[in-house]
Amino acid sequence: MTINASTAGERSQSPSLVTQLLKKPSQEQIVLLITLSLLVVFSATLAGFAHLANLLNLVRSISILGILGLGMGLIVISRGIDLSEVAIMAGSWSVALIEIQRGLPTFWAAILALVIALMIGVANGVMVAFVEAPPLFVTLAAGFVIYGAAFWYAPSWVVYAPKPEDAPYLLYLGHDYLFGIPVPIIVFALAAIGMQLFLARTSIGRFIYAQGDNPEAARLAGIPLRPLIVLEYVLVALLAWLAGLVWIGTTGSMQMGIVQGTYIFDVILVVVLGGISLVGGRGGVFSVVVGCALIGTLFNAFTIMDINSEVQNIIKGVVLLAAIVLDNWLHPRDEETARQGE
Amino acid sequence: MNDVLTALLPTASAASGEPVLRVVKGSKIYGGVHAIEDIDFDLYAGEVHALVGENGAGKSTLCKAIAGAIKLTSGEYYVDGKPADFERPRDALAAGICMVYQETSLVPTMTAAQNIELGNEKLLTRFRTLNIQAQQLLQSLNFHIDPATPVALLGTAKKQMVEIARAVYNKARIIIFDEPTASLTPEEIVHFFNLVRDLRRRGVAIIYISHALEESLQISDRITVLRDGKLVITANTADMTREKLVRHMVGRDITHTYYARAAKEANGGAAHRARGEKVLTVENVTMGMVVKNMSFSVYAGEVVGIAGLIGSGRTEIAKVVFGALKRNLINGGTVKLRGKPVRYRVPKQAIDAGIAYVTEDRKLNGFFETMVVDDNVYIGKLATRAGWRLLLSKLMRGKLADYWVERLKISALQRKAKIVELSGGNQQKVVVAKSLVQDPSIVIFDEPTRGVDVGTIPEIHAQIRRLAEEGKAVVVISSYLPEVLSISDRILVARLGRIVAEFDAADATEDKIMYAAIH
Numbered sequence: 059m060t061i062n063a064s065t066a067g068e069r070s071q072s073p074s075l076v077t078q079l080l081k082k083p084s085q086e087q088i089v090l091l092i093t094l095s096l097l098v099v100f101s102a103t104l105a106g107f108a109h110l111a112n113l114l115n116l117v118r119s120i121s122i123l124g125i126l127g128l129g130m131g132l133i134v135i136s137r138g139i140d141l142s143e144v145a146i147m148a149g150s151w152s153v154a155l156i157e158i159q160r161g162l163p164t165f166w167a168a169i170l171a172l173v174i175a176l177m178i179g180v181a182n183g184v185m186v187a188f189v190e191a192p193p194l195f196v197t198l199a200a201g202f203v204i205y206g207a208a209f210w211y212a213p214s215w216v217v218y219a220p221k222p223e224d225a226p227y228l229l230y231l232g233h234d235y236l237f238g239i240p241v242p243i244i245v246f247a248l249a250a251i252g253m254q255l256f257l258a259r260t261s262i263g264r265f266i267y268a269q270g271d272n273p274e275a276a277r278l279a280g281i282p283l284r285p286l287i288v289l290e291y292v293l294v295a296l297l298a299w300l301a302g303l304v305w306i307g308t309t310g311s312m313q314m315g316i317v318q319g320t321y322i323f324d325v326i327l328v329v330v331l332g333g334i335s336l337v338g339g340r341g342g343v344f345s346v347v348v349g350c351a352l353i354g355t356l357f358n359a360f361t362i363m364d365i366n367s368e369v370q371n372i373i374k375g376v377v378l379l380a381a382i383v384l385d386n387w388l389h390p391r392d393e394e395t396a397r398q399g400e
Numbered sequence: 401m402n403d404v405l406t407a408l409l410p411t412a413s414a415a416s417g418e419p420v421l422r423v424v425k426g427s428k429i430y431g432g433v434h435a436i437e438d439i440d441f442d443l444y445a446g447e448v449h450a451l452v453g454e455n456g457a458g459k460s461t462l463c464k465a466i467a468g469a470i471k472l473t474s475g476e477y478y479v480d481g482k483p484a485d486f487e488r489p490r491d492a493l494a495a496g497i498c499m500v501y502q503e504t505s506l507v508p509t510m511t512a513a514q515n516i517e518l519g520n521e522k523l524l525t526r527f528r529t530l531n532i533q534a535q536q537l538l539q540s541l542n543f544h545i546d547p548a549t550p551v552a553l554l555g556t557a558k559k560q561m562v563e564i565a566r567a568v569y570n571k572a573r574i575i576i577f578d579e580p581t582a583s584l585t586p587e588e589i590v591h592f593f594n595l596v597r598d599l600r601r602r603g604v605a606i607i608y609i610s611h612a613l614e615e616s617l618q619i620s621d622r623i624t625v626l627r628d629g630k631l632v633i634t635a636n637t638a639d640m641t642r643e644k645l646v647r648h649m650v651g652r653d654i655t656h657t658y659y660a661r662a663a664k665e666a667n668g669g670a671a672h673r674a675r676g677e678k679v680l681t682v683e684n685v686t687m688g689m690v691v692k693n694m695s696f697s698v699y700a701g702e703v704v705g706i707a708g709l710i711g712s713g714r715t716e717i718a719k720v721v722f723g724a725l726k727r728n729l730i731n732g733g734t735v736k737l738r739g740k741p742v743r744y745r746v747p748k749q750a751i752d753a754g755i756a757y758v759t760e761d762r763k764l765n766g767f768f769e770t771m772v773v774d775d776n777v778y779i780g781k782l783a784t785r786a787g788w789r790l791l792l793s794k795l796m797r798g799k800l801a802d803y804w805v806e807r808l809k810i811s812a813l814q815r816k817a818k819i820v821e822l823s824g825g826n827q828q829k830v831v832v833a834k835s836l837v838q839d840p841s842i843v844i845f846d847e848p849t850r851g852v853d854v855g856t857i858p859e860i861h862a863q864i865r866r867l868a869e870e871g872k873a874v875v876v877i878s879s880y881l882p883e884v885l886s887i888s889d890r891i892l893v894a895r896l897g898r899i900v901a902e903f904d905a906a907d908a909t910e911d912k913i914m915y916a917a918i919h
Contacts, residue, residue: 260790261782267771268779274765278724279834280751280783339770 085333085341085381085388086348093352100359107362114240120328120354121242122301122308127328127346128253129297134329135257136270136290137338138186138193142178142200144322146298147305149208150174151312155219156212164220164228172299178204179295183288205317218311232307242304249300254343266290270338320371327374328353331381335388353377418481420445420605421466421497421574426475428461430824430851435461436629439475443574448596448606450620450637452613454649454879458629459609463576466607467499468492496573500563500580506551512538513547516566537565541595557588564595568604575599576607581615593619611709613645613918625649650881650910675889676700677738679873680755680842682717685733687725690716692897693733698842703864703874705888705905707881707913713897714877715760718844722757723750737842752785756840758832760847760877766831769820773810773830774801776819780834787838804833809859825856832863843867844875849883861887881910893917 101108126143133140154171158164178200185196222229234241257263265286268276277283306312332349334341356377360370419442426439436458443449451459464470466477468486477484479495486492506515513534517525527548534547543561551559560580567575577596581589596606596619610616616623616637623640625632625648632648680698685691691713698704708714719725721735723744734741737753744750747757759766767776778797781787805812808829811822819830828848835843845864849857864887868874878884884891891908893901893916901916 259792261788261792262790264775264779264782264792268768271768271770272765275759275768278722278747278757278759278765279780280748280838281779282746282748284746339768 085335085384086345088384089332089348089352089381093348093355096352096355096359100355100362104359104362107359112358112362114243116354116358117243117246118240119357120350121240121246122304123324123328123353124246124346124350125249125297125301125304126325127350128249128343129294129301130325130329131332131334131341131343131346132253132257132266132297133193133290133294134270134326134334134336135338135341136266136287137273138287138290139197139326140182140291140294141194141197141322142182142204143197143294143298143325145201145204145208145317146175146178146295147302148312148314148317149204150178150299151302151306152208152212152217152314155217155306155312156214158220158225159217164225168228168303171302172296175295175299175302176292179292180288182295183291186291187284187287201317201322205314209314212314215315216311216313219306222310228303229307229310232304232309234307242308245300245304249297250343250347257342262286262289267339270340272339320374323378324353324374327378327381330385331377333385335385336382337385417444419443419478420480421495422478422481423462423466423472424476424478426462426465426472428465428470429473434629436465436626439626439629439631441466441624441631441634443605443607445573445605446600446603447621448600448608448619450608450610450616450623451626452610452616452623452645452649453626453632454881457626457649459626460578461629462626463499463578463607463609466492466574467497467576469499493570496571497576498567498570498572498574499576499578500560500567501578506559506562508552509550511548511550512545512554512562512565515551515562516547516569518566520570534565537569541565541568541598557592560592561595564599568599572604574605574607576609578609579611580608581610581612589615611918613642617642617645646911646914650914675702676871676873679738680721680875681734681736681739682721683734683736684731685717685720685727685735686731687713687716687720687727690897691720691727694894694897694899695733696892696899696902698873698875700841700873701868701871702889703868703876703887705884705891706875706877706894706899707879707884707891708877708894708917709879711896712894712917714894715846717894718757718846718875718877721750722755722844723747724757748783751783751838751840754839754841755844756835756838756842757844758835758846758848760850762827762831767819767827767834770818772818773805773815773822774798776830777801777804777833777837780837784838800837804837808833808863823853824851825853825859828852828856828860832860836867840872842873842875844877846877847880848876848878849880857883881913884913885910 106112126147129143130140150171153174154162154167157170158167162170182193182197182200185191185200186193219225219229222233231241231245236244257266265276265281268279268281269283269286273283302312328349329341329346330336330349331352332341332345332347334345356373357370360373421441421443423439423441426441427437428435439458439462441462451462453459461470465472465475465486468489468491471487477486484491484495486495507518510518511531513527513531516534516537517530531547538545538547538561541561541564543558543565545554545558545561551562554562564575581592596608599606608616608620617640620637622634623637623645624634625645627649677700678697679700682697683695684693685695686693690711694713694717696704706714706717716725720727724747726745727733727735727743736742737755742753744753750757768779771779774797777800778792781796781800782789782792801815804810805815810829810833811826819827822830828851832845832848848860848864852860861883864874864876868889876884876887885905885908888905888908891903891905891913892899893903893913895917901913903912
């Protein structure tokens with residue numbers, strides 16, 4: 059093309075770009091490499107690991123985590139976070155299951171759960187977008203409110219779903235097999251594909267990346283940020299609802315206890331691990347899949363090796379820290395802020 | 401420590417012996433562009449050394465380098481004649497260099513005394529001892545401040561005093577003041593000058609940055625003029641006058657020929673170009689303390705230049721029109737688009753109405769750094785009402801990008817690279833393309849060539865003129881006077897939130913504009 063004065067500057071920059079690529083692989087690549095090597099090591103050392111049944115079980119066990127991770131991934135890409143995701147899942151379905159026990163048809167119960175979830179999503183979104191409260195605290199508070207409200211409405215640690223014979227459709231997604239593959243895996247795969255299409259092929263997906271990259275630039279470019287934020291939190295709630303549907307099919311019940319546990323941190327772990335940076339605007343569906351693969355492999359190996367949960371927690375914590383350090387290394391702060399941090 | 405003590409003792413001999421600080425051939429390159437280039441600067445104990453220059457001349461870069469906030473790309477420092485290396489802000493602090501910032505860097509919830517001690521806290525502090533120490537220090541400086549007052553309750557002038565006290569407490573030998581009088585009242589300025597003179601008597605070396613030339617002439621012993629990142633002259637203040645300073649500040653060398661030619665062409669072109677309908681009217685718009693009763697109008701097919709210093713309200717008025725900032729709800733004035741009053745809550749509404757704003761700080765809010773050129777341009781289109789569609793079209797994205805890459809001569813080699821990796825000039829072109837793709841009828845450029853390499857500036861100017869020829873109303877905000885002169889048909893000068901002067905491009909000169917812009 060045209061040779062002008064600006065090409066001189068570019069020429070000096072292009073080699074540094076190449077070396078940068080050589081020096082810094084993407085986080086997805088690193089995590090994928092680790093996962094593959096772990097798979098090889100565990101296959102060689104752990105009896106029963108490499109069996110097809112176990113591998114299917116491995117993928118099945120992370121399906122729910124993966125579906126939740128897709129929602130969390132979306133919101134983290136946009137520079138937000140949703141700590142109430144697990145609470146939305148548990149709360150909306152607890153209420154729905156109680157209503158089934160009281161005689162509501164299963165279809166309408168599922169709709170009820172969906173409406174509750176979406177309403178919470180809208181509330182979260184409005185608080186973040188219009189009240190401009192920090193998402194961390196909005197969703198933390200929302201989590202408490204949902205937990206309290208659901209428990210007050212359905213005062214039981216475990217709310218049982220009807221038996222599969224009584225509600226075949228409700229439990230199908232978590233319970234059944236299709237062509238020999240557990241349905242949760244298929245649900246996760248479809249959700250991942252849907253999310254991938256949404257993020258990569260629609261303008262709204264582009265807007266979400268733009269917002270995460272630079273919210274002020276997005277606003278000045280004319281992207282309607284506030285409606286966009288509300289939509290993001292609604293989508294997270296939608297995925298939480300879907301994850302809940304799989305959950306009750308898999309376990310036959312909904313346990314409010316998971317809201318108080320560390321499950322939400324597992325969700326954040328798979329998201330951050332896979333390379334969806336907390337800085338925003340980076341990573342994608344593949345990151346969630348890769349993060350799930352690594353965590354699933356580790357959990358599965360822990361189960362086979364019968365490692366107790368305390369040690370599991372230590373390993374999870376270390377992995378999360380490592381992921382954040384890696385993220386910082388891959389996306390360093392600029393010179394001036396880095397130096398002022400001394 | 402000994403030399404520190406002697407330096408703090410009153411010394412009558414100003415500007416004698418070894419300089420306390422010397423910078424030799426200091427250069428700093430940001431993204432391929434020299435922010436400062438080969439600057440030699442020296443500073444003696446007990447002197448006030450004023451730094452003057454237009455916005456972007458490199459004053460702040462030089463001072464940040466001296467204070468250790470940024471690292472020079474090349475160049476050497478000498479402290480007391482000995483080579484020094486400022487790797488971190490701490491190193492500069494250890495050498496006794498303190499910077500008093502425009503925006504005060506105090507902790508508002510802490511008391512004056514706590515702020516003075518900030519960074520030097522002992523493990524255990526008794527508030528009483530601390531307050532007494534601070535009281536003694538403040539009294540010795542003739543500051544009437546109660547050390548136990550939280551800083552948030554103090555006025556701007558007193559906050560500045562606390563900062564100065566902190567610098568003295570830190571045994572500063574060199575204090576850098578960045579626009580210290582910008583927010584002071586005339587009486588406070590008099591007091592502040594007395595204080596600077598007092599510091600000078602104590603042997604402190606002072607670097608004084610100010611837009612107000614009279615102040616620099618009044619307070620300094622020597623003056624250094626910077627222009628386009630290069631040192632123009634360092635001279636004794638006694639030999640300087642306001643006229644000489646302005647001439648040194650605006651006189652050009654390398655770029656002179658281009659701008660002079662461009663200015664002539666522009667003036668010739670303006671005669672041909674017929675002014676269209678009145679598109680945008682701003683009437684008595686007020687926003688907080690920054691924009692006060694600003695009024696002007698813009699016609700189709702003309703380029704209006706708005707000159708003015710930072711803080712004159714020129715950027716803010718553009719953002720008010722664009723909906724990025726909100727003007728006062730009551731008595732906020734009116735903005736009219738083709739005669740119809742409008743008030744935009746968000747930029748999207750302004751964009752849909754055909755207004756584009758090209759930001760002054762592209763790195764802060766101009767582009768999406770993780771995305772490639774094509775995506776940046778396409779997002780601009782998608783964000784408009786006419787250009788929105790749910791499913792992305794690769795064809796459309798490619799076509800738009802091809803068109804704008806061609807039209808703005810964006811380096812095609814880098815279409816695949818993320819935008820952060822581009823040169824400043826190419827980044828700016830992408831930011832421009834991202835706005836122009838929205839098909840606006842009014843385009844507001846804020847500092848369109850800041851941090852852009854010399855070769856690219858004429859290209860951007862040609863695009864700006866082309867827009868006016870296409871019948872669009874164009875506003876160019878710039879603190880670079882040759883730029884305003886060479887591309888505008890009409891020039892407005894903003895000062896302290898008001899439009900204070902209007903020139904036809906044919907009658908305007910740099911001196912006239914500068915006189916109007918400087919208070």
